[in-house]
Amino acid sequence: MKTPYLTIVLTLTCLLGLGISARAQDASNIVVNVPFEFVAGGKTLPAGTYSVGCVFPETDSTLIISSHDKGEFLLPIGFDRASAGQAKLSFEHLGDTYFLREVQTPAGVYTIGTRRAMTKLAQMKDHGTVVFSGN
Secondary structure (H helix, E strand, C coil): CHHHHHHHHHHHHHHHHHHHHHHHCCCCCEEEEECCCEEECCEEECCEEEEEEECCCCCCCCEEEECCCCEEEECCCEEECCCCCCCEEEEEEECCEEEEEEEEECCEEEECCCCHHHHHHHCCCCEEEEEEEEC
């Protein structure tokens, strides 16, 4: 009687293990080092090394950006399947605040929207765009 349960548990464990390893090879996952504090998905994240990837790679609808102790879900406002070549993050610099604007992966380019109220708070007379590449 215990053998069928053991077989089922082992089978499920193997299937889940294969699913996890398949996600690790997903072309939309990138790792980047950001040398400054920035806003992503309405949350301020500190400088550091971040992993960015799709929550559900088959839909390209939700991203997660995370480090060893911080993370945030991102809802892109656009996705272009055209290959971006090199993986990188693009930021908009408003005042003294950096906002994540775009995530480029080998799978495509995700456009991230910034909340209007946060943008207004950070606006000052000079602004620009900064790009950092991943590995």
